[in-house]
Amino acid sequence: MTAATDASTQAASSETRAPWALTLPALMLFVGVLVIPLLMTVMLSFHDWGQYKGIEPVFILKNWQEIASDPYYAEMFWRTFRIALLATLITAVLGAPEAYILNRMSGRWKGIFLLLILGPLLISVVARTLGWALLFGGNNGLVNKLLMSLGLIRAPLPFMFTETGMVVALAHVMMPFMVLSVWAALQRVDPQIENAAMSLGAGAFTIIRRIILPQIIPGVLSGAIIVFSLSASAFATPAIIGGRRLKVAATLAYDEFLNTLNWPLGAAVAVLLLLALVLIVVGSNALIERRYAEVFR
């Protein structure tokens, strides 16, 4: 009797110890090499820095005051979020209909085009942005030639080193995330509802507006959150298309760290970007989940 109880307590205690033993190595790794460095970065943003004295480990608000008072930073953050928002809008307007069209294709074509559209997600961002730099390429770039031969514009538009170019290239880089998100939402839509609406005499446009759209809006919104937060913290595309003058948060932080060497200020920019994104993402997630609770159930 006592032996049996012993065995069962032993089994129970190994049952409670096992998950911790299995996760402990990863937990130690994450605390040691992720949590501590992040805390050090937050601390760094409160340190002092001078051209000659380097980093001084004191606690001051100098960097935060500089960001708050110098309009350069306000303009830079505003540009960062403006570009991210425009890129998000483009991906939503183009990506949602495309996901819908993809979803209605027959099996084999669906697979091929899904691979073609989502595949670029895994191709180096540097290579994809280089492609846009080649397409934009000055006044006689392919994009301008095409737009002019279609009669859409008279004079070549500047794309390189402009926000327009950054928005187009970012929208391209982020597009697969939106298609994927809307496509996932479409998988939950029952095609019978569409058929029912049709049998009751609804036209194609009514079906899209009244049946499809309400059901995929949560997918569009969660795609938008992903695209926005990735665009706002993007580095490669703004750096290559925007050049050295047109800075966004990520490229400015890079400059402070590797060119100016003002690490505390760069850390403050990065921490602020992280805080802003966490607030935006958590806030909009909560809003979406409350508004569309029935869809997520």
Add this chain to the structure above:
Amino acid sequence: MRTNGPLALIFHTLFVVFMLAPIVVVCLVAFTPEGFLSLPVNGFSLRWFRTIASYPEFVHAFWVSLGLGMVSSFVALLFAVPAALAIARYRFPGRDALAALFLSPLMIPHVVLGIAFLRFFTSLGLGGTFAALLIAHVIVVFPFALRLTLAVATGMDRSVEMAAVSLGAGGFTLFRRVTLPLIMPGVISGWALAFIQSFDDLTMTVFLAAPGTETLPVRMFLYIQDNIDPLVTSVSASVIAITMTALILLDRFYGLDRVLAGKSDPGR
């Protein structure tokens, strides 16, 4: 109603052209016989692919990227597989918090991670070393390794394990002979996706790499900052070819839509 009308197909065609244009252009320009960038491309030559060989910094960067990708995704799996098994099988206090912590590198912008690791490793005297790059990459690819392993481990039939236990298997034998083979598809796909993530990462790595430990994306980025010429397009085309190969393997092993569903999270 289940078929696409002509308007939808026109939109679809334009969309696919938009998605593929930059990638196709890079690959076309890579085969130019000219000594400068020219579009459209006249003729076909492998000249710029041969030129890569005479730029040791690109060749070296390629080996750094390859080694870093393979080792970091393997090390990530060493930590991720036990963690995935624990999360998939046990309900324990702190389980959700742990899972959130392990997936958090997806949510943190890579610029912030790059800065945090630069600060951390410099203060340890490891700035610019391969070891620093390796540890940083392990953290960044960990969520991908964890997710794909978790997906397979969660749906696993445990009766085979029970049978093995009843026949006297235990501990490591049980894991090596029964559990690991069962979760292998997830582990291999997790490794492949983690490899691609590591191989392509620029934003975090650009903060950590020093001359000698520059990865291929970092080398390409620094080169493009100075000038864009056919050489960098042929390097890019090679990178695209490598990624495509890994993609096709992933699709065969696991199904690309499932892999990509695991990637759709904020973080880059």
